[in-house]
Amino acid sequence: MSDFDQDQQESNGSEEQGTTANQQTLTFDGRVYPMQALPPEAINLLNDLIRSENELNEHRFRMRQLAAAQQSLTAALGQIIQNAGIEPIAEGEGEGEGFKPWIPNQEDNSASEEVEAA
Template identity: 70%
Template sequence: MSDHENASEMVQAEALNPTSADGGQQTLTLDGRVYPMEALPADAVVVLNDLIRCENELNEHRFRLRQLASAQQSMTVTLTQLITAAGLEPIATVDGAQVDAAQSEDEAA
């Protein structure tokens, strides 16, 4: 993982978790430094909100990808069961090592 990715992850993890200091003041931790939230300039608040939205969307997409991967695995199992139930036999393997007798005879002729 590159330094940029590490820094990005740290910023996201820290920036997206504003905390309350002892006096009830919300703070933002960024690059190991703590800032009071009310002191942030307006444009920094906009960027922080955008960062939070991006993180939320990224998490939603990660969740959707996990759903799709699970569905794909389930469909693969179902397809395998349907092929087996139909009594189909493979005519070859991906590397071509296993070929059924009928196909071998056709190739020899």
């Protein structure tokens, strides 16, 4: 083999590696697929999947914001009542039980995980 042939093969090999490195791929179920080989309906489904994941993350963030706002409003209401010097006329159903805002915790996360799995 001449030096020219060897140089040509080496440059062809590096070009193939370069196109593989620049090629967009999809990893699905542990397998890697070239994006340009996917049928249009698969690309559409992938785009929908990405959009739904983004929306789900936005909703999670918004729920955390609302829970924090609810805690803040509840604390402010308690402070206003305390500053006004108003005495309760009766206790709630249980000692110290009254309005309780929804606060996400581990038990509530299991319900959201069940929804995500569906």
